[in-house]
Amino acid sequence: MGMVTNLPQEAKNKWNEVAQTRNPEERLRLMQEFLSLVPKHKGTEKLCAHVRTQISQLREEIERRKQMKRGTAPSYFIEKQGAAQIVILGPTNVGRSSLMRAVTGSTPDVAPYPFTTRLPVPGMLPYRDIQFQLVEAPPILRGASEGRGDGNRILSLARNADGLIIMVDLTQDPVENYLTVAGELEKARIQTVKPEGYVEIRRRGHGSEIQFIWEGELVETTPEEVVALLKEYRITSALVRIKGRVTIDLVEDAVFGSAVYRPTIILANKVDIAPSLDGLNHLREAARPLEVIAISVQKTQNLPELLGRKLFEMLRIIRIYTKEPGREPSPTPIVGRGRMTVAEVAKALHTDFYKRFKYAKLWGPSSKFPGEKVGLDRELSDGDIVELHI
Numbered sequence: 001m002g003m004v005t006n007l008p009q010e011a012k013n014k015w016n017e018v019a020q021t022r023n024p025e026e027r028l029r030l031m032q033e034f035l036s037l038v039p040k041h042k043g044t045e046k047l048c049a050h051v052r053t054q055i056s057q058l059r060e061e062i063e064r065r066k067q068m069k070r071g072t073a074p075s076y077f078i079e080k081q082g083a084a085q086i087v088i089l090g091p092t093n094v095g096r097s098s099l100m101r102a103v104t105g106s107t108p109d110v111a112p113y114p115f116t117t118r119l120p121v122p123g124m125l126p127y128r129d130i131q132f133q134l135v136e137a138p139p140i141l142r143g144a145s146e147g148r149g150d151g152n153r154i155l156s157l158a159r160n161a162d163g164l165i166i167m168v169d170l171t172q173d174p175v176e177n178y179l180t181v182a183g184e185l186e187k188a189r190i191q192t193v194k195p196e197g198y199v200e201i202r203r204r205g206h207g208s209e210i211q212f213i214w215e216g217e218l219v220e221t222t223p224e225e226v227v228a229l230l231k232e233y234r235i236t237s238a239l240v241r242i243k244g245r246v247t248i249d250l251v252e253d254a255v256f257g258s259a260v261y262r263p264t265i266i267l268a269n270k271v272d273i274a275p276s277l278d279g280l281n282h283l284r285e286a287a288r289p290l291e292v293i294a295i296s297v298q299k300t301q302n303l304p305e306l307l308g309r310k311l312f313e314m315l316r317i318i319r320i321y322t323k324e325p326g327r328e329p330s331p332t333p334i335v336g337r338g339r340m341t342v343a344e345v346a347k348a349l350h351t352d353f354y355k356r357f358k359y360a361k362l363w364g365p366s367s368k369f370p371g372e373k374v375g376l377d378r379e380l381s382d383g384d385i386v387e388l389h390i
């Protein structure tokens with residue numbers, strides 16, 4: 001958020017009470033009290049929006065618990081399958097269901113009128129020996145992060161995913177489509193651009209010190225300043241994980257809950273009937289650095305291949321084919337994202353392969369020669385073939 005400016009001490013104390021309260025009704029009351037203690041100006045806008053999001057989530061959680069007891073809550077939860085779960089977000093009628101039909105085996109209803117899809121719909125997109133699980137979310141409205149139109153459940157679905165597709169309609173102000181979705185994601189603290197730094201504050205009930213876990217560095221601040229800031233929020237005992245490049249603002253953000261990063265691409269649909277390409281150009285500007293891909297679900301050739309390739313790149317997928325001595329490699333790879341070592345492959349196969357590991361033999365792009373002997377910490381590339389010996 002990059003936000004909080006000089007909150008009064010009362011407000012900081014109140015947030016400490018919030019953080020230490022588990023009971024949802026009590027927590028709700030304290031959050032409302034906290035809001036009333038925050039002076040309203042530009043510098044506190046985002047904080048207030050974020051707390052209002054948390055309030056609406058809590059309200060819903062309380063409501064849902066009641067429904068669960070009565071057994072009347074329909075489930076939004078979709079169990080993950082395949083290499084990654086990608087949630088398709090967008091305003092109504094942009095063509096999300098049409099896309100599901102075009103690239104997965106699932107057949108949600110498509111209709112010219114809005115609000116056809118009411119519950120999440122999953123489907124699998126096969127691509128080069130793996131499968132992506134796509135999930136069509138119900139349409140998202142402005143105000144979703146404050147609970148409008150099932151917004152909290154849609155945003156939880158997005159938070160739980162491995163990546164996102166934001167779909168917009170080139171015939172209906174695509175920039176405004178995009179900004180609506182992006183704004184709601186931001187308020188729900190789901191980031192679509194990889195942040196430079198990340199902070200996690202895990203409060204502890206005992207002991208009396210701040211312990212840092214260093215996976216990065218502080219920028220224009222010192223550990224002493226961080227400790228002093230946390231003290232203002234009555235946080236005297238916590239584990240503080242510092243990843244990447246972290247400013248004091250980012251630390252203050254994290255007091256109010258950790259943000260998540262979900263890699264995202266934008267599909268600009270209905271290019272076949274777009275009145276001009278102006279909308280597309282403006283969208284590219286507004287969404288930078290996110291990639292915008294112009295498509296027509298009805299006319300674009302090889303859409304499954306195109307989308308598969310874009311998701312594959314976005315998630316930095318690594319496929320590792322394992323084999324047994326004297327046999328052909330398994331046709332279904334083990335899938336990693338970003339980075340993968342022999343150790344991770346061994347663990348994924350069976351803990352025994354990891355515990356009793358002796359060595360591995362390696363073929364493929366990252367081997368120096370076919371059948372190279374390697375250890376657990378060897379880093380692998382997409383398409384490698386690994387034979388584990390125990």
Ligand SMILES: Nc1nc2c(ncn2[C@@H]2O[C@H](COP(=O)(O)OP(=O)(O)OP(=O)(O)O)[C@@H](O)[C@H]2O)c(=O)[nH]1
Nearest residue numbers: 092093094095096097098111112115116117297298
């Ligand atoms: N011309 C054209 N029409 C499209 C395209 N994609 C979708 N449509 C039409 O747009 C309308 C809405 O499509 P859906 O796939 O139902 O859209 P949705 O985003 O799932 O809509 P809701 O679930 O109702 O929010 C339908 O009439 C589709 O036929 C496209 O690429 N070109």
Ligand SMILES: [Mg+2]
Nearest residue numbers: 096097116117
């Ligand atoms: Mg739909």
